[in-house]
Amino acid sequence: MNKSNYSPVSEFVLLGLSTYRPVQHFLLAFSAVFYVTIVLGNLLVVFAVTFDPFLHSPMYFLLANLSFIDLCFSTLTVPKMIHNLYSGYKTISFQGCVMQIFALHVLGGSEMVLLIAMALDRYVAICKPLHYLTIMSPQMCILLLSGAWVIGLIHAVVQVAFVVHLPFCGPNEIDSFYCDLPWFIKLACTDTYRMEFMVTANSGFISMGTFFLLLISYIFILVTVWKRSSGGLSKAFSTLSAHITVVVLFFGPCIFVYVWPFPVPVDKFLAVLDFMITPILNPIIYTLRNKDMKMAMKRLSSQFLSLRMIS
Ligand SMILES: *[C@@H]1O[C@H](CO)[C@@H](O)[C@H](O)[C@H]1NC(C)=O
Numbered sequence: 001m002n003k004s005n006y007s008p009v010s011e012f013v014l015l016g017l018s019t020y021r022p023v024q025h026f027l028l029a030f031s032a033v034f035y036v037t038i039v040l041g042n043l044l045v046v047f048a049v050t051f052d053p054f055l056h057s058p059m060y061f062l063l064a065n066l067s068f069i070d071l072c073f074s075t076l077t078v079p080k081m082i083h084n085l086y087s088g089y090k091t092i093s094f095q096g097c098v099m100q101i102f103a104l105h106v107l108g109g110s111e112m113v114l115l116i117a118m119a120l121d122r123y124v125a126i127c128k129p130l131h132y133l134t135i136m137s138p139q140m141c142i143l144l145l146s147g148a149w150v151i152g153l154i155h156a157v158v159q160v161a162f163v164v165h166l167p168f169c170g171p172n173e174i175d176s177f178y179c180d181l182p183w184f185i186k187l188a189c190t191d192t193y194r195m196e197f198m199v200t201a202n203s204g205f206i207s208m209g210t211f212f213l214l215l216i217s218y219i220f221i222l223v224t225v226w227k228r229s230s231g232g233l234s235k236a237f238s239t240l241s242a243h244i245t246v247v248v249l250f251f252g253p254c255i256f257v258y259v260w261p262f263p264v265p266v267d268k269f270l271a272v273l274d275f276m277i278t279p280i281l282n283p284i285i286y287t288l289r290n291k292d293m294k295m296a297m298k299r300l301s302s303q304f305l306s307l308r309m310i311s
Contacts, residue, residue, distance in 0.1 A: 009168035011091045012187070016084060016177045017268055028085040034276045035078045041283030042067040044297070048287075051303075052296040058136035059125065062118050063286055065145060069114065070279035073107045076100060077178040077275050084177070094168070097179035102160045104180060105203070108254070109152030112210040115247060117144040119217045122243065126236055127224045155206060162198055166190060176268040178275075183263050200259055207254035214247050242285040250278045 017027055049055045049064035077100070084090050092100070124135045159181060166188035174183045181203065185195045218240050225236040253270035260267075287293045 009094065009170075009172045009187075011093050011172065012097050012179065013090050013173045014080075014084060014092055014177055014179070015173055015175050016081065016090065017272070024085050028082065031078055031082050031085070031276065034280060035074060035082065038074050038078070038276070038279045039071060041280060041287070042071040045283050045287065045293075046071075048293065048296045048300055052299060054299075055292060055296050058132075058141050059118075059121050060292075061141050062114065062121055062144070063282070065148075066111065066114055066118065067282055069107055069111045070282055073104070073111065074275050074279045076103055076107070081177040092179060097174075097184065098160065098164055100179045101163075101181060101184060102156050104178075105156035105159050106149075106152045109155035109206065110148040111152075111250070112206060113148035113151050114145070115214060115243075115250070116210060116217075117148065118243065119214050119221075120144070122240065123217060123221050126221055155202065159199070159202055163188075163195060166192070166195070175263065175265065176271065178271070180257070180271075182257060182267070186263055204255070204258035207251055207258055211247065211251040211255060214251075215244075218244055218247075246278055246281055246285065249273050249281065 016024070018024055045067040046064045049060045080092070080100075121136055125132050128135065163181065163185060166185070167190055168187060169189040171187060174187070176183055181199045182196075185192045185199065188195070221240060222233070222236060226233050250273075253267075253273050256270055257263075257267045287297065
């Protein structure tokens with residue numbers, strides 16, 4: 001590399017999903033509506049689980065934690081995207097970009113481990129119902145949750161440590177609405193082959209590994225239920241199909257973005273699934289389809305109303 005005309009890049013330009021004005025207006029409206037729904041829906045789940053004693057069970061604690069992570073996950077990218085669409089201002093500082101990558105990988109890594117914990121929870125509840133409360137004890141929940149955050153953190157530190165010192169001197173346009181490793185690495189003015197390999201090996205392996213682990217555990221649960229009685233199958237299937245939908249929608253884009261060796265134009269559209277669609281699905285699936293949750297919402301709203309009458 002020629003060091004003499006090396007001018008370090010201090011900011012990146014996020015090209016966003018589209019540069020066509022009418023499409024941008026549509027995206028602005030679409031993402032604003034989705035983001036508000038994500039915030040309200042996930043906060044509702046967190047509040048319901050925190051304040052309703054009937055929802056104090058391992059499954060709902062894990063679910064509330066998932067909602068919390070989903071909320072943070074969209075908040076990392078969507079408000080920035082809305083702001084950029086609204087103002088036409090498209091830059092992000094170098095530090096901002098690295099911090100976004102770091103936080104995305106902490107949250108993404110934790111979410112993957114949390115989904116495994118939720119599958120474990122369903123396995124114990126369906127296949128070993130008599131031991132459910134002893135196995136999924138509060139200590140176990142805390143252990144699973146701390147495990148999720150620690151693994152997410154280690155994963156992100158390892159990824160970012162590799163790329164944070166890359167030299168940037170040339171083009172600084174990122175063909176997406178947020179910063180992530182595949183685009184970031186591509187812009188470095190050095191031979192990035194080994195970095196790309198590292199991303200595929202680390203993020204790609206984690207997403208694929210978790211995905212297959214989850215699919216296998218869901219199949220295992222279904223087969224166990226099916227062997228025992230055919231009657232329970234439809235109920236187990238309706239619970240698990242919700243989980244499986246989320247898992248496929250969440251991991252599909254991750255696998256595509258990280259395992260495919262080069263950034264391709266569809267990556268950024270697939271990422272919309274992760275930042276805007278799955279974070280909405282969790283509250284919808286668990287609140288609209290779940291009787292306990294619906295009861296909790298009723299109790300919560302009547303408590304809220306009586307509080308307002310008192311004050
Ligand atoms: C996450 O789970 C823990 C332990 O099970 C629980 O105490 C905590 O309230 C949950 N967090 C949220 C945001 O609901």
